Amino acid sequence: MSGESADQSPAKKTVAPTAQHVSKALLKAGPSLYQIPGYNREAITVGIMHIGVGGFHRSHQALYIDDLLQKHNEKDWAICGVGIMPQDAAMHKALSLQDCLYTLVEQDNNSASARLIGSLTEYIFGYENPALVFERMADPNIKIVSLTATEGGYCFNQSTGALELNHPGIQHDLKNPGSPRTIFGYLAGGLEQRRRAGMPPFTVLSCDNLQGNGHVIRRTLTAFCREISLELARFVETHVSFPNCMVDRITPATTDAQRQYIQDHYGLIDAYPVVSEPFKQWVIEDHFSQGRPPLELVGVQFTNDVAPYEKMKIRLLNATHSAMGYLGYLCGYRYIYEIAQAKEFQPYLQKLMDLEVTPLVPAVPGVNLSDYKGSLMERFSNENIKDQALRICMDGSSKLPKFILPSIKEELERGGPITRLTLCIASWMRFLTGVDEDDQPIPIDDPLAEKLKALALASKTDPRPFLAMTEIFGDLGDNKRFVDELTDLLESLYEKGARATLDEIGSLG
Numbered sequence: 176m177s178g179e180s181a182d183q184s185p186a187k188k189t190v191a192p193t194a195q196h197v198s199k200a201l202l203k204a205g206p207s208l209y210q211i212p213g214y215n216r217e218a219i220t221v222g223i224m225h226i227g228v229g230g231f232h233r234s235h236q237a238l239y240i241d242d243l244l245q246k247h248n249e250k251d252w253a254i255c256g257v258g259i260m261p262q263d264a265a266m267h268k269a270l271s272l273q274d275c276l277y278t279l280v281e282q283d284n285n286s287a288s289a290r291l292i293g294s295l296t297e298y299i300f301g302y303e304n305p306a307l308v309f310e311r312m313a314d315p316n317i318k319i320v321s322l323t324a325t326e327g328g329y330c331f332n333q334s335t336g337a338l339e340l341n342h343p344g345i346q347h348d349l350k351n352p353g354s355p356r357t358i359f360g361y362l363a364g365g366l367e368q369r370r371r372a373g374m375p376p377f378t379v380l381s382c383d384n385l386q387g388n389g390h391v392i393r394r395t396l397t398a399f400c401r402e403i404s405l406e407l408a409r410f411v412e413t414h415v416s417f418p419n420c421m422v423d424r425i426t427p428a429t430t431d432a433q434r435q436y437i438q439d440h441y442g443l444i445d446a447y448p449v450v451s452e453p454f455k456q457w458v459i460e461d462h463f464s465q466g467r468p469p470l471e472l473v474g475v476q477f478t479n480d481v482a483p484y485e486k487m488k489i490r491l492l493n494a495t496h497s498a499m500g501y502l503g504y505l506c507g508y509r510y511i512y513e514i515a516q517a518k519e520f521q522p523y524l525q526k527l528m529d530l531e532v533t534p535l536v537p538a539v540p541g542v543n544l545s546d547y548k549g550s551l552m553e554r555f556s557n558e559n560i561k562d563q564a565l566r567i568c569m570d571g572s573s574k575l576p577k578f579i580l581p582s583i584k585e586e587l588e589r590g591g592p593i594t595r596l597t598l599c600i601a602s603w604m605r606f607l608t609g610v611d612e613d614d615q616p617i618p619i620d621d622p623l624a625e626k627l628k629a630l631a632l633a634s635k636t637d638p639r640p641f642l643a644m645t646e647i648f649g650d651l652g653d654n655k656r657f658v659d660e661l662t663d664l665l666e667s668l669y670e671k672g673a674r675a676t677l678d679e680i681g682s683l684g
């Protein structure tokens with residue numbers, strides 16, 4: 176990652192012991208500069224299978240479960256991690272060598288703490304060994320299959336909400352049920368085994384940033400199962416619980432600089448550590464047909480309706496992230512903290528949240544929205560986690576239809592302001608041309624990268640060809656007010672540049 180620095184100050188420099196590889200052998204030595212699991216990992220049972228073990232799962236859900244094991248002796252909820260993508264090979268290798276242990280460093284502006292997390296006790300590389308995933312899914316002790324499949328992993332049409340049956344991954348899974356490539360093939364296969372065996376199904380818990388993530392996976396999975404058998408679809412619709420939940424913890428992609436920092440400061444050689452901010456939040460709807468871990472003991476909030484929490488988080492945190500990512504990158508910044516701290520960005524971001532998003536967010540029980548937005552700006556400004564602008568800019572084709580476009584639509588319906596939200600779309604389109612204002616290449620990381628780039632280049636200051644992607648924009652391309660505002664902002668970005676456009680929009684009342 177360009178611009179990486181091995182110095183992850185401000186943690187005080189400590190003299191670490193001779194560095195050792197992370198593995199269960201370290202647990203015998205007891206705590207050191209870092210904490211270790213204080214429970215017997217041999218005596219705990221897997222109760223959760225998690226598909227999509229990346230940085231976020233390991234800084235969030237796996238930590239909550241580790242806390243339960245650590246402080247409340249809850250022995251039934253260890254996690255079996257599953258990777259289903261070819262790129263999960265690196266995680267598989269690291270966790271196999273490390274007895275599934277890894278280092279989590281929580282870092283704020285004044286302190287850092289490291290801990291070896293032990294709640295993940297198995298990891299299966301489903302991409303190479305799908306049969307083993309199915310075998311484990313038939314274990315009656317596994318009561319929950321949770322997911323972090325990214326916003327794009329749910330394969331639905333952004334404007335209709337329906338499962339994209341023509342998606343290559345979905346087509347593959349329907350034709351090759353024994354070796355799936357998507358969450359759908361795994362979930363359907365696992366649930367079908369249980370149905371045939373007369374076993375109760377596991378709960379499916381989506382932990383992705385989608386409004387109504389439980390509703391989304393229920394709808395899309397049922398549609399997928401309908402292609403296999405009506406009995407299975409009916410079983411899924413009637414017997415499987417799909418709680419909605421809101422998840423939150425900013426977790427940058429793991430870098431070599433972090434690996435070095437952990438080795439230098441804690442004496443740990445970890446192939447796949449994770450560094451995150453100290454803040455974490457999880458709000459879940461409480462319907463789990465097969466029971467659940469008592470997560471309320473470790474700070475998780477249970478509620479009957481998670482919708483207001485999700486809307487607040489996705490429309491404020493994730494949307495502001497996107498607004499910072501594209502425009503910030505075009506202005507030459509590479510880290511989110513630099514953008515959040517930049518004086519010229521603050522009025523833009525504040526007004527985006529206050530004027531264009533806050534009016535759409537319903538009252539959230541126990542939350543003061545001004546305080547919430549203040550805490551977001553503080554979290555974004557945390558310079559020690561070095562969250563990458565390019566991490567935020569990944570997969571815009573599936574993130575922006577969830578984070579930004581719904582707010583534009585709702586504002587258009589109520590005749591409210593959209594300029595600042597629309598600047599995020601304009602910046603994305605400018606970003607997608609693949610070349611910045613200094614003629615340097617911009618890396619585009621999106622499954623639709625080629626198509627997006629071609630259309631962004633064909634559009635330039637006339638957004639109509641780009642907006643014709645109705646699978647992303649729905650009918651927004653027919654809205655004259657939106658198209659006019661987007662055209663003006665694109666003209667400004669191309670003619671005056673990113674910084675001048677930011678100044679102009681930031682100074683609007």
Ligand code: CS2
Pocket residue numbers: 384422423424425426492493494496497566567568574
């Ligand atoms: C980010 C999220 O991917 C993104 O664009 O906004 O990963 C964000 O960091 C998390 O949702 C924070 O909980």
